[in-house]
Structure formats: C-alpha cells, structure tokens
Amino acid sequence: MTTALEDLADRLRDFAAARDWEQFHTPKNLAMALAGEVGELLAELQWLTPEESARVMRDPEAAGRMRSELADVAVYLVRLADVLGVDLIEAAHAKLDEGERRYDADTYRGSARKAPPLQ
Amino acid sequence: MTTALEDLADRLRDFAAARDWEQFHTPKNLAMALAGEVGELLAELQWLTPEESARVMRDPEAAGRMRSELADVAVYLVRLADVLGVDLIEAAHAKLDEGERRYDADTYRGSARKAPPLQ
Amino acid sequence: MTTALEDLADRLRDFAAARDWEQFHTPKNLAMALAGEVGELLAELQWLTPEESARVMRDPEAAGRMRSELADVAVYLVRLADVLGVDLIEAAHAKLDEGERRYDADTYRGSARKAPPLQ
C-alpha cells in the first residue's frame, strides 16, 4: 500500500517521463523552481499585516491564489525529494525529535527570542 | 484513519502549542521561514553543476545536509498549510490535472522552452 | 571617473579573477547565491512583528547582522549585474519611470490593495 505522498511523487514522475522532462529535473534546477514558487507565495503576503495574513483565506480570490501557490511549492518539494531519494515524512519527524530535545517546552515557552521556533 | 501528512501536521500543531508559539505562526511569518529554509537548500547546491547536483546524495555529509534542509522546508510547508486549512495533496493533484490539460505530452516533449515544466 | 557602484563591481571582478572563481560565477549560480543570501535576511526578520522590524537597528547585534546580510545581497547582485552587463542604476530608474506612469499618486494613495507598491 502506498501513501498519499508516494502517490503524488509517482504521478509527478510519470508526468515528467511522459514529456521527457527528467533531463530538466536535476536537484539544482528543481531547487531553483521551488524557490521561485516560494517567491510567488511571499508576493501574496508581503503587504499584509500578520493579522491580515491570518484572515487571508476568508477572501475567496486570495484563498484560491494561496492554494495554488502552496500546491506549486508542494509539487516541486515532492518532486525534488523523489529525485534525491529522501523520505520527507521521515526526515521531518527526525527534525521534530531533535526540536523536542533542543527546545524544552518550559524554557522556550512564548519566546521567539531565545530560539527560532522549529529550527 | 489519518495519513502520514496529517500526523505530521498534528505533531507540529502540538509542538507549537506546547511552547505557546502559535502567536508567531501567522501565514506571513511561516512563509518567511519557509523561504529562509529554501535559501539554505539553494546554498547547498549553488556552486555545483547540474550533473554534480544529481550525484549529491553519494557524499554522506552532503546527503545529510540535503535531508536536513528538505526536512526544514517540509516542516514549514506542512505547518503553513495546516494554519491556512489547505490540503496540500488535494491542491497538488488539482495542479497536475491542470498541467496535464495545458501541457499535452506530444506537443511539449523534451522542451523546457515552450513551457516551464509543471507550471 | 567611475562611480562607487562601478568600483565595487571592479573589486568583485578582481576578487573572483584572483581566485579563478569566474568559472563558478555563471548567472544561474550567482542568482542562486543571491537567493540564498536573501533567505538569510528573511531569517533575521521572520519572527518579528512589522513594528519590531522597524526598530531592528536599535539593537547593536541585530544591526550588525542586518548590515552583514544586506552586504551579502548587494555583493551578489552587483556581481550578477556585472556578469550580465546590466547597469543597475539605469535599469532601476527605468522601472521608476514606469512606476510613476502606472501608479498615479492620487489614485493609489495609501493603498497596497489596488496595486503592489513599486511593482
């Protein structure tokens, strides 16, 4: 049985293969494409206050753009991880194991100063 | 039954709540954090040729850094999507449905000129 | 007589030539390096409120980091423009000429909604 993430990676692999686009999908190129899409996501949020950004999904047009930009980012991240043979879920949990050791809940409560959250 | 991606989103939500860090996790801030992590990923690949980047996982140290950077990107993307209430898998498949209509396999075969792959 | 920006571009060219690093300074690689440095700039500001970000230079340590990150961004931008043969000052003024035509001061006063400032 495959997971939803593996199914997506498979579909992206087939999509690239059907168009003979694997030649463009080097890690270097895919990382640039990922960064380009994240840039579009930033552009959606750059002039909003943090409070406005928290309400962005209430506006159907802005919500549609956010969904579209997040999808583009997800597509390139999943494709890049697949090309590199990295299991994103496993790698993310390893990061969180580390984060739980490094950022003791009591010490870091409410503070973005002492340590950047999740880093 | 929850998926692996939902489990990760749940764990991130709990991690933030336990540290009272939800206040920092606005879409604006999370998008910046996501972009910062993608910047670290680019830094790993910037001086490599595309061919060298395709072999980057053969060097255990570089492979470890790539896995770590991809994990950071995944963590912030999943957290951002959770805060916004966006289903990443569904949104990504909607993009691919559109991509399959727009980029007919025969017309776009082998060409990154006519259209940017996956966009 | 050369300008301060041309002097900086000359020094960067000499710096790269003395180390035989021109081979790495393709537009593709330099654009990635530029993006990586912008990512570090974002990381400095990601958890600050906009108001806190406006006071960031009052903290000597944070001010030093901001100056350092801005310098890195400037270095890669000037080097990239030099490699491409683009006059940044001229290109920026052309953008502003266009911006003044597109964003009539009376129509766009106080609004980041109607149009993204400076775009």
Place this chain on the structure above:
Amino acid sequence: MTTALEDLADRLRDFAAARDWEQFHTPKNLAMALAGEVGELLAELQWLTPEESARVMRDPEAAGRMRSELADVAVYLVRLADVLGVDLIEAAHAKLDEGERRYDADTYRGSARKAPPLQ
C-alpha cells in the same frame, strides 16, 4: 554631491511618500518583496544550463526580462537599505575586506569546495 545610489534611494523615498506607502515599507515587508523579486529572477534561469545562462543576454526578449528582474531586486534592496540606514557600498566593501583575509588567493584558487566564493 550625492552618488548615483543616493539619488536612487532619494527617488524611491519620494515615490513612496507621494503615495503614502511608507506605512507598507517596513523592513519585514520590504525583505519579503525583495525575496519575491529574486524568485522571479530564479524563474528566468531555472531550466537553463549554466552555459545557457551565460548566453542569456544574447536573446533580446530574455535580456529585457533579466534587466527588468534585476531592476526590481535593486529597487527593493536600495529601498530596504535606506529604511534601515545602511550604506550598501560601505557594507559590501567591509565584506570584501573580510573575504580577502579569509580566502587567501593561493589557497582557494579554483576551488568552490573549500569555501563558498564571496561568503
């Protein structure tokens, strides 16, 4: 006498003031806008080989887009530095002073491995 860079910063300040846009031009927002523009620059170069990227200015249309994207990046960088009170030229030279000490020309000749150029 003012420099070309100061003239550009002045014009940007006037442009923002005439539209009452200073309220949007916090360091946080401007850093996001800068990153968004760098994302557009990456998108221009993402599918090109490094060699193709070195010839990008030979194609008049691509050259125009590169000039336009570089201008956008320069505009936000100069505006951000102005808002923060940072002298970009001075900060960049300080970086190069440091780079010349750190990266001895003989030791680092031809090598992007031992140290990332210009960092």
